[in-house]
Amino acid sequence: MTVVEDRPATAGAPPPGRGNPLWALLRNSWRQLTSMRTALILLFLLAVAAVPGSIFPQRSVSRENVAEYFAAHPKLAPAIDRLFAFDVYASPWFAAIYLLLFTSLIGCVLPRLRDHVRALRTVPPDAPKRLDRLPQHAPGAERPEEPAAVAAEIAKTLRRRRWRTRLRETSDGWTVAAEKGYLKETGNLLFHFAMLAVLVGVGFGHWYGWHANRLLVEGADQGFCSAVTQFDESVLGPRVDASDLPDFCVRMTDFESTFQSSGVPKSFEATVEVSENGGDYRPDRFTVNDPLRLDGANINLIGQGYAPVLRYTDRYGASQTKVVPFLPGDLNMTSEGVVQFPDVNLDPATGERDPKLQMGFEGVFLPTGGTDGSATSKFPAADNPVLYIAAYRGDLGLDVGKPSSVYALNREQIADGDLKKISGERPYVLRPGEKWTLDDGSTLEFAGIRRFATISIRHDPTQFLMLIGAVLGLAGLMLSLFTHRRRVWFRVVPAENGSAIEAGGLPRTDYPGFGDEFAALTRHIKEGTP
Amino acid sequence: MAELSNQLMALTVLAYLAAMVCYAGEYAFGRRSHIGRAALVGAGAPVPELEKAPERDRGELVGRIGVALNLIALALHLATTVTRGVAAERMPWGNMYEYILSTALIGSAVWAGVLLRKPAVRHLGLFASLTLVVLLGAAALVAYTPVGPLVPALNSYWYVFHVSTIIISSGIFLVGVVPAAMFLIKNGWDTGKRGFPYTLGKRVGDAGTLERLTFRLHAFAFPLFTFGALIAGPLWAEASWGRYWGWDPKEVWAFISWIVYAAYLHARATPSVKRTTATWIAVIGFVTMLMNLFGVNLFFEGLHSYA
Numbered sequence: 001m002t003v004v005e006d007r008p009a010t011a012g013a014p015p016p017g018r019g020n021p022l023w024a025l026l027r028n029s030w031r032q033l034t035s036m037r038t039a040l041i042l043l044f045l046l047a048v049a050a051v052p053g054s055i056f057p058q059r060s061v062s063r064e065n066v067a068e069y070f071a072a073h074p075k076l077a078p079a080i081d082r083l084f085a086f087d088v089y090a091s092p093w094f095a096a097i098y099l100l101l102f103t104s105l106i107g108c109v110l111p112r113l114r115d116h117v118r119a120l121r122t123v124p125p126d127a128p129k130r131l132d133r134l135p136q137h138a139p140g141a142e143r144p145e146e147p148a149a150v151a152a153e154i155a156k157t158l159r160r161r162r163w164r165t166r167l168r169e170t171s172d173g174w175t176v177a178a179e180k181g182y183l184k185e186t187g188n189l190l191f192h193f194a195m196l197a198v199l200v201g202v203g204f205g206h207w208y209g210w211h212a213n214r215l216l217v218e219g220a221d222q223g224f225c226s227a228v229t230q231f232d233e234s235v236l237g238p239r240v241d242a243s244d245l246p247d248f249c250v251r252m253t254d255f256e257s258t259f260q261s262s263g264v265p266k267s268f269e270a271t272v273e274v275s276e277n278g279g280d281y282r283p284d285r286f287t288v289n290d291p292l293r294l295d296g297a298n299i300n301l302i303g304q305g306y307a308p309v310l311r312y313t314d315r316y317g318a319s320q321t322k323v324v325p326f327l328p329g330d331l332n333m334t335s336e337g338v339v340q341f342p343d344v345n346l347d348p349a350t351g352e353r354d355p356k357l358q359m360g361f362e363g364v365f366l367p368t369g370g371t372d373g374s375a376t377s378k379f380p381a382a383d384n385p386v387l388y389i390a391a392y393r394g395d396l397g398l399d400v401g402k403p404s405s406v407y408a409l410n411r412e413q414i415a416d417g418d419l420k421k422i423s424g425e426r427p428y429v430l431r432p433g434e435k436w437t438l439d440d441g442s443t444l445e446f447a448g449i450r451r452f453a454t455i456s457i458r459h460d461p462t463q464f465l466m467l468i469g470a471v472l473g474l475a476g477l478m479l480s481l482f483t484h485r486r487r488v489w490f491r492v493v494p495a496e497n498g499s500a501i502e503a504g505g506l507p508r509t510d511y512p513g514f515g516d517e518f519a520a521l522t523r524h525i526k527e528g529t530p
Numbered sequence: 531m532a533e534l535s536n537q538l539m540a541l542t543v544l545a546y547l548a549a550m551v552c553y554a555g556e557y558a559f560g561r562r563s564h565i566g567r568a569a570l571v572g573a574g575a576p577v578p579e580l581e582k583a584p585e586r587d588r589g590e591l592v593g594r595i596g597v598a599l600n601l602i603a604l605a606l607h608l609a610t611t612v613t614r615g616v617a618a619e620r621m622p623w624g625n626m627y628e629y630i631l632s633t634a635l636i637g638s639a640v641w642a643g644v645l646l647r648k649p650a651v652r653h654l655g656l657f658a659s660l661t662l663v664v665l666l667g668a669a670a671l672v673a674y675t676p677v678g679p680l681v682p683a684l685n686s687y688w689y690v691f692h693v694s695t696i697i698i699s700s701g702i703f704l705v706g707v708v709p710a711a712m713f714l715i716k717n718g719w720d721t722g723k724r725g726f727p728y729t730l731g732k733r734v735g736d737a738g739t740l741e742r743l744t745f746r747l748h749a750f751a752f753p754l755f756t757f758g759a760l761i762a763g764p765l766w767a768e769a770s771w772g773r774y775w776g777w778d779p780k781e782v783w784a785f786i787s788w789i790v791y792a793a794y795l796h797a798r799a800t801p802s803v804k805r806t807t808a809t810w811i812a813v814i815g816f817v818t819m820l821m822n823l824f825g826v827n828l829f830f831e832g833l834h835s836y837a
Binding site for chain 1: 678682685686688745746749752753756757761765766768770771777778782785786789790792793795796800818826830
């Protein structure tokens, strides 16, 4: 991204002979790659390449949405999946663009860094012969003092104003050359190096970071400890081993939510107990914008919902209790879920399980049921909780070994008639504390409601460095945009009554305010004010 | 207070509309108006009639009334936004309606500032007020949301930094596209193009001035946008969602806009790239900003979907 593209050829360089053609090809390719034109094209390609990531669902954002897309477009999805449409930002073609861009960037900023260091150590060049040909020119101011004294005073004034100044004696008098605005290039380089640092930071964060999700239900019996097996989903960076995870355990003691009368949430707060590195449990809390920051991981509150507590007492009188999170589907938290009891109705004599007598229940939970009997919640708070539930008996199909959802019954088993609905067409209505007696005398009791929170657990070792990189980058950007490199020269020659001063100015970048600055500067010099 | 804000909103749109009519009037009947000339030629009137002083004064007067109405509209716009914030007891950018309201306010204020400092740009008023009427009309008709407190996800002090800087920078980008487009039109006119959009360039001021104004507006907005989208945004996302960057559709399009505007600044700083090419990049950047403001909210489902 060299700003000045057409550098004059070095004077006296030998004419290009027939060198090694391979070397010439490499050298020309490198020049092409590091040219501004290529950098601009790469920038555009990067912008265009990012677009599909907002059109197609991304695995890195939501695996469920990708699965939905596959279900909705069974022919298209696998085809575009081969082109990484669902992993745009991890795709080889996206990586190819940004790696080329950053190679081009390195190829540009390294020589510029060398040139800038050289420029910082070089004194401002001597005045051109004709100051009146410069974009800014102020002729003939007169001062009564000797030229040497006047020139020295001008140099002093300029130095006080932080110009890099050089005083030279010439055959007919003195010249003062001054230059200012080196910070422009310094800022520009700082910005580009900060961008490189941010890219490296993203890479390291990917290698050494990890993240996981978990659904955490209220209650001491529902807590978890940091282990891959206790997360619902986890992604470890390539350089992270399961044994590298920090040691902590969390259990939620309370979850509070408040809502506006329209049903829009007002606040959520999770109260938890945390034990780190095998220590005692201590109370803590976290909310939506205020994560729980632990040693080596942060826990963020992502979502919430209700988990009905259901107790099934089988035909032989044995009972089991399950706390089952129901997934909310709308703003008023109409939630769906299933509870499966595979190990019930065991023969008391043999202890053997009859696969035809497994029980499954499918239901809709409404935190606030209406009076119209419809299965949609009227309000997200648990003001009038109702459970609409249907019972199924038969083989739940859990033993086949196929992965199955814990939020839906096995549809194949129902279709094959191995799992039969034993309640009527309309679901049974249960309120907390109520009990439903089924045809075989077994009962399902709606024993209570607990809240659950969905949490994200994440560790990114480089994110603080990324912040520093971004802030430095912004500082560099502002320096490069709002400072200007410019030169001024003053020529002081003897005159009848002392000395005559001629001044010229050259803005080295597009700088509309230079005329005003130059006028103010020459006025000060003329009047001898500091 | 919420009622008052809604009534003020209606007045604001009417005032911008009135200003637009005045600007259009000056444009159509003003001295240098090519439309006015054509109309009179069509009506059989002798062309030199137009050069007479009273005719010039009338166009001038209508233009000045337009500016006054524009300033009144800006004051009403400010009052609408402030009363909205007071009614909701928070900053007025919690949903898409308020977001557009605030972005348009910044755009309008920057436009008014430019207008007062350089009265010569008044010809652009027609386009500036048209943009504002369309934006506010869309906000009131499509995106209107009753006053309410923030959803918990927005309840953070980053809400103030992240959204305000994005609103201000988007507002300036919004204004920046006006001189950019006028530069392209004027430049086309100057290089001898006489097709439809270029005929508008006949009455527009110096191309170089427009181009410099374009650059200064963009150079001012870009660091602000960088702070809002790439520093404050990720800081908030880290606290709220647990990751600083997650390729949410809004983040994707902010990234795209940033890249395109970065390309504009690079192209502008490169002597071998023509100024028209660079300015076209700024126009593309504006299109990506519009896509982020409307397209992403309407077409894609993401974490930034609050309203």
